Amino acid sequence: GKEYPLFKLDTSSESHPFYTGTQKSVDNMGGRVERFRNRFGKTAAKKASAPPERPCAKGSSGHTVLPFLFFSRSPVASLRASPALASVNNPTPAIVAQSAVRPLPRAALLVLCVAYVVAGFVGRTVWKNDDITAFGYMLSLAQGQSSWLNPLILGMPPETDGLLPYWLGASAILAAPAWVSAEMAARIPFAMLLALTLVATWYAVYHLARGPQAQPVAFAFGGEAQPTDYARAMADGGLLALIACLGLAQLSHEVTAYLTQLSCAAMVFYAIAGMPYRTLGPALGLVAGLAGLVLSGAPSVAVLFGLGGAVLCACEPHGDDTAHHRGRAWAVAILLVTGAVALLAWQLGLWRWRLVWPGDGGKEWQSLGRLLLWFTWPAWPLALWTLWRWRHQLASRQLHRHLVLPLWFVGIAVVCALFTVPHDRALLIGLPALATLAAFALPTLRRSVAALIDWFTLLFFTGIALFVWVIWIAMQTGFPAKPAANVAKLAPGFEPSFSVLAFAVAVLATMAWGWLVHWRAGRHRAAIWKSLVLPAGGAALGYLLLMTLWMPLLDFARSYAPQMQKLTALTGQQDCVEVQALTRGQITALQYHGGLQVHLSGDTPVCPWLVTDASRVGTEAAPRAAHWTQVASVNRPADKNDNLLLYRRADLVEPSR
Numbered sequence: 001g002k003e004y005p006l007f008k009l010d011t012s013s014e015s016h017p018f019y020t021g022t023q024k025s026v027d028n029m030g031g032r033v034e035r036f037r038n039r040f041g042k043t044a045a046k047k048a049s050a051p052p053e054r055p056c057a058k059g060s061s062g063h064t065v066l067p068f069l070f071f072s073r074s075p076v077a078s079l080r081a082s083p084a085l086a087s088v089n090n091p092t093p094a095i096v097a098q099s100a101v102r103p104l105p106r107a108a109l110l111v112l113c114v115a116y117v118v119a120g121f122v123g124r125t126v127w128k129n130d131d132i133t134a135f136g137y138m139l140s141l142a143q144g145q146s147s148w149l150n151p152l153i154l155g156m157p158p159e160t161d162g163l164l165p166y167w168l169g170a171s172a173i174l175a176a177p178a179w180v181s182a183e184m185a186a187r188i189p190f191a192m193l194l195a196l197t198l199v200a201t202w203y204a205v206y207h208l209a210r211g212p213q214a215q216p217v218a219f220a221f222g223g224e225a226q227p228t229d230y231a232r233a234m235a236d237g238g239l240l241a242l243i244a245c246l247g248l249a250q251l252s253h254e255v256t257a258y259l260t261q262l263s264c265a266a267m268v269f270y271a272i273a274g275m276p277y278r279t280l281g282p283a284l285g286l287v288a289g290l291a292g293l294v295l296s297g298a299p300s301v302a303v304l305f306g307l308g309g310a311v312l313c314a315c316e317p318h319g320d321d322t323a324h325h326r327g328r329a330w331a332v333a334i335l336l337v338t339g340a341v342a343l344l345a346w347q348l349g350l351w352r353w354r355l356v357w358p359g360d361g362g363k364e365w366q367s368l369g370r371l372l373l374w375f376t377w378p379a380w381p382l383a384l385w386t387l388w389r390w391r392h393q394l395a396s397r398q399l400h401r402h403l404v405l406p407l408w409f410v411g412i413a414v415v416c417a418l419f420t421v422p423h424d425r426a427l428l429i430g431l432p433a434l435a436t437l438a439a440f441a442l443p444t445l446r447r448s449v450a451a452l453i454d455w456f457t458l459l460f461f462t463g464i465a466l467f468v469w470v471i472w473i474a475m476q477t478g479f480p481a482k483p484a485a486n487v488a489k490l491a492p493g494f495e496p497s498f499s500v501l502a503f504a505v506a507v508l509a510t511m512a513w514g515w516l517v518h519w520r521a522g523r524h525r526a527a528i529w530k531s532l533v534l535p536a537g538g539a540a541l542g543y544l545l546l547m548t549l550w551m552p553l554l555d556f557a558r559s560y561a562p563q564m565q566k567l568t569a570l571t572g573q574q575d576c577v578e579v580q581a582l583t584r585g586q587i588t589a590l591q592y593h594g595g596l597q598v599h600l601s602g603d604t605p606v607c608p609w610l611v612t613d614a615s616r617v618g619t620e621a622a623p624r625a626a627h628w629t630q631v632a633s634v635n636r637p638a639d640k641n642d643n644l645l646l647y648r649r650a651d652l653v654e655p656s657r
Contacts (some may be wrong), residue, residue: 348387557637
């Protein structure tokens with residue numbers, strides 16, 4: 001007749017010796033939000049219907065009872081609506097673990113950069129057009145034929161403004177020892193400028209990635225990438241993206257003002273990026289970069305870069321008063337330096353109106369579109385991906401330095417490319433900033449996108465390497481016959497030569513590419529920069545093979561030297577020639593490759609020979625028949641339309657029998 005309490009217990013190992021654990025169905029567990037509602041939903045409803053307690057009421061045990069307010073909507077929605085947690089629910093799209101930010105091996109990165117820089121500056125002659133024209137003004141300054149403030153070639157000023165490239169080349173020619181050729185000496189400072197561009201880009205990406213707004217999401221239990229390690233890995237990716245750009249290869253290896261503009265733009269980009277963390281380096285980079293842009297013939301670009309940097313430093317949000325005052329001080333300093341370089345440009349007369357509206361209907365715009373696609377490949381698709389994945393940060397009221405700064409530099413470069421000529425040279429200055437935007441796509445890339453980049457790069461650059469090797473073998477052996485015939489047709493008179501050093505370098509580069517492909521095909525998924533290893537390595541491989549295996553052919557096709565050798569064989573021992581209607585590059589070629597003393601043609605002949613361009617005889621005054629007699633037409637072997645007409649003074653011509 002006695003009642004005992006009933007206790008319902010689950011099955012456990014205490015009651016059943018063969019108990020194996022409770023089975024749970026994953027399908028019935030629901031998601032995190034659903035489990036939260038199931039667990040606390042009834043309690044929330046009960047608290048919401050109960051009368052509110054007085055604040056800090058005393059419980060029966062004497063402890064203080066704090067009120068906890070529940071809303072009628074779900075707890076998760078209440079947390080999302082909280083302004084204090086808005087940044088938590090709208091985080092950076094970068095999700096990076098510490099294992100993904102291991103640095104690229106320094107030795108491998110150094111070898112890649114050295115190979116890329118040296119390949120285009122060593123072992124070649126001066127090429128036609130801009131390269132030899134700039135070299136001619138450097139020779140004129142070094143030989144004392146014109147003033148350093150007004151370089152001239154036979155009284156003709158440069159077609160592009162800017163004195164800095166001519167000063168650098170002439171100074172290097174004067175300082176070089178006698179065993180170093182003038183053309184090699186002139187390239188040394190420009191090789192250093194290209195190396196400086198790579199270094200400045202690395203540090204610019206590093207400082208931008210160190211910012212709190214660029215950092216990846218913090219994990220709940222730790223393990224996220226540390227700020228410094230993350231910034232270093234991102235900088236490696238930015239440098240690889242810059243090297244991978246197809247448009248950088250040729251234009252960055254010429255001794256022209258466009259390379260100095262690129263290097264100075266990279267210095268300004270680094271200076272503004274590093275201002276929150278450094279003082280001396282950014283200050284020197286700012287002054288040298290803005291002044292260099294002005295002296296390289298781009299004063300308007302320098303002013304726009306300076307104004308954009310000043311606005312960014314003044315309007316960027318800061319965490320404390322010290323950083324706020326530092327930003328304002330940098331803004332004032334940038335404005336002062338910008339004003340000073342603008343005054344310098346005015347004193348030197350470098351302000352020019354160069355805007356040209358693209359004509360020829362839609363064909364010009366199509367050409368510009370194609371230029372943008374191939375010149376900036378593969379950085380532009382990654383940059384677009386960055387803008388898409390970071391779109392919420394761009395749309396926010398706060399300025400995000402790692403997005404706004406490179407966007408400003410890229411925007412200026414694109415506008416200059418659209419409305420100035422030559423278009424590709426103007427686009428060159430935006431490549432460091434574009435590579436920075438491409439780097440910030442790396443933390444957000446999906447595995448399928450990274451695989452697509454790897455496969456396309458592998459097929460593209462492997463195909464290029466095979467093509468270069470097949471043509472080289474055809475030139476050396478005559479097999480395959482079809483490529484050998486095509487080379488003989490395009491470059492008549494070319495005689496291939498074999499260089500042991502060039503062959504060894506090409507073999508090592510090809511082997512390195514094979515090892516790199518093997519490494520990438522392995523299980524190396526952690527490194528954040530892995531998706532840009534093949535594009536950068538492939539671009540360096542293709543350019544290195546061209547500059548070694550194809551160098552004799554390129555020198556023969558892109559140099560005035562073969563044409564000048566044929567012309568000097570006709571003039572004999574006479575080293576004095578007059579010129580009429582020749583370009584600055586052709587005049588320099590006569591002086592440097594031909595070793596001739598060149599004079600402008602006048603009313604009275606002073607030299608036994610006269611040289612003129614066949615394509616310009618009909619548009620300009622032809623040589624007077626009473627003074628000159630045509631004796632030969634000398635063409636450039638690789639271009640049938642590039643012909644020079646050689647005249648001999650009429651009183652020296654022997655009468656025909």
